[in-house]
Amino acid sequence: MPELNTSxxxxxxxxxxxxxMMVTSMREVTLMVKFDRPAGTQLEKLARKSCTSxxxxxxxxxxxxxxxxxxxxxxxxxKFAEAGEVYDFVMDDRNKLxxxxxxxxxxxxxxxxxxxxxxxxxxxxxxxKGYALKIVYSATKPRE
Amino acid sequence: xxxxxxxxxxxxxxxxDISFMLLIFFLVTTSMDTDQGLARxxxxxxxxxxxxxxxxxxxxxxxxIRINKDNYLMIGDDYVDISDVKPRAKEFIAxxxxxxxxxxxxxKQVKLLGTMMVTENHVISVQTDRGTSYxxxxxxxxxxxxxxxxxxxxxxxxxxxxxxxFLTKEEQEAIREVYPQKISEAEPKQYGKGQ
Numbered sequence: 001m002p003e004l005n006t007s008x009x010x011x012x013x014x015x016x017x018x019x020x021m022m023v024t025s026m027r028e029v030t031l032m033v034k035f036d037r038p039a040g041t042q043l044e045k046l047a048r049k050s051c052t053s054x055x056x057x058x059x060x061x062x063x064x065x066x067x068x069x070x071x072x073x074x075x076x077x078x079k080f081a082e083a084g085e086v087y088d089f090v091m092d093d094r095n096k097l098x099x100x101x102x103x104x105x106x107x108x109x110x111x112x113x114x115x116x117x118x119x120x121x122x123x124x125x126x127x128x129k130g131y132a133l134k135i136v137y138s139a140t141k142p143r144e
Numbered sequence: 145x146x147x148x149x150x151x152x153x154x155x156x157x158x159x160x161d162i163s164f165m166l167l168i169f170f171l172v173t174t175s176m177d178t179d180q181g182l183a184r185x186x187x188x189x190x191x192x193x194x195x196x197x198x199x200x201x202x203x204x205x206x207x208x209i210r211i212n213k214d215n216y217l218m219i220g221d222d223y224v225d226i227s228d229v230k231p232r233a234k235e236f237i238a239x240x241x242x243x244x245x246x247x248x249x250x251x252k253q254v255k256l257l258g259t260m261m262v263t264e265n266h267v268i269s270v271q272t273d274r275g276t277s278y279x280x281x282x283x284x285x286x287x288x289x290x291x292x293x294x295x296x297x298x299x300x301x302x303x304x305x306x307x308x309x310f311l312t313k314e315e316q317e318a319i320r321e322v323y324p325q326k327i328s329e330a331e332p333k334q335y336g337k338g339q
Contacts, residue, residue: 010159017163020170038279040286042293043180052179057278108181113279117211117272120281124329128189136181137282 033058033075035112040139051104052136053093055086057119058112072115074123083122090132110138182285187329205247207236207268209284213275217284226283233291237323239263256318257303269328288327295323 035058046052056075060068064080073080076089094105107127111120127135209229210218217224219232239246247266254260268288272281293308296319300308304315311319 006160007156010156010163013160013163013167017167017170020167020174024170024174038282038286040182040282042182042286042289044183046179046181049179106183108179111278113277113282115278116274117276117278117281118274120278121272121274124186128186131188133186133188134183135186136179136183137285138179138181139282139286141180 029054029056029075029078031056031075032061032064032078032080033073033112034061035110036114037110037138037140038113039142040137041142043139043141044136046106046108046136048101048104048106051097051101052106052108053090053132054108054110055089055123056110057115057123072112072119074119083119083126086123086126087130090127090130094130094132104134105132106134106136107132108136108138182282182289184285184327184329201265201267202248204245205263205265205267207233207266209268209270211270211272211276211280211284213273215277215280217280226280226287229284229287230291230294233268233288234295236268237263237266237291238295252321254318254321256315257322260322262322264324267326267328285327289325292323292325296320299323 033056035056057072058075059070060073060080068080074083074086075081076085081089090105090107094102097105109120109123124135127133208218208220212218217226217229219229224232236246239249242249242261247263249261250264251259252262252264254262270281270284270288296308299322300306300311300315300319303319304311308316308319
């Protein structure tokens with residue numbers, strides 16, 4: 001029986017490898033807040049991830065508690081922020097986009113289900129002020 | 145002496161293993177991030193002159209949903225459970241029996257469907273306290289969207305024989321005109337002593 005020619009096997013696997021390297025997006029920010037997203041039934045998939053900014057809302061992770069306390073915080077990029085800073089954040093992020101992508105600019109709010117609405121409302125008011133009107137309340141599928 | 149020495153081929157049999165390892169690494173770290181969520185559109189910021197004259201809406205056309213700081217839910221004047229939100233919202237949006245306490249039905253010309261009775265001016269307003277937990281607010285929003293989606297599905301099945309999501313763009317638009325989504329993100333108010 002002739003041996004199977006496996007000389008092209010590395011090439012094949014390399015191409016699969018390159019595919020995965022391309023689609024992988026290493027998480028860009030380190031999460032400093034803990035959030036357990038609410039579960040919903042009427043969810044839609046996020047259409048364009050490249051046109052989306054994320055706002056994280058929740059209690060600080062354990063290692064930050066000593067410094068920042070245990071109350072609900074807003075995280076923008078890599079640091080904790082006040083609600084007022086959301087305005088500058090969306091302005092900056094939207095300006096980074098190409099002109100054609102700007103109408104699709106979406107803000108995804110990843111908030112813990114126990115956060116008080118006060119914080120969320122403050123953020124929403126700032127988003128309105130910055131004309132970032134398309135938002136997504138990030139959620140998980142209900143656990144069966 | 146002039147013999148040409150043949151160069152031994154590089155042993156590449158382990159390349160496959162190495163690339164397999166890399167492949168597995170990327171397979172594991174890849175999170176084909178399926179970020180899901182409830183999409184909403186916020187209203188434009190109020191203009192200076194709009195602040196003072198609030199738009200008057202007839203009382204029968206508003207469904208007030210209030211959530212207080214202890215996460216109790218009220219629709220109109222009744223305390224309700226989260227599971228009551230969807231049926232109440234559906235009844236309110238469609239007003240199938242032309243109840244005088246529910247939104248007024250107005251005839252409206254809709255493409256593909258002809259004249260339909262539509263509760264065009266209805267508004268669902270969700271008001272929360274600063275202390276309300278986000279989870280409850282989200283559940284209410286989710287239930288409201290579910291109510292709209294069910295009504296749209298029902299109408300789509302009745303008129304076109306398929307669920308809403310399988311219709312063509314024009315058909316979907318017609319259905320949307322009969323059941324337009326009108327959830328008002330009311331200006332925040334402070335009720336009681338939340339936070």
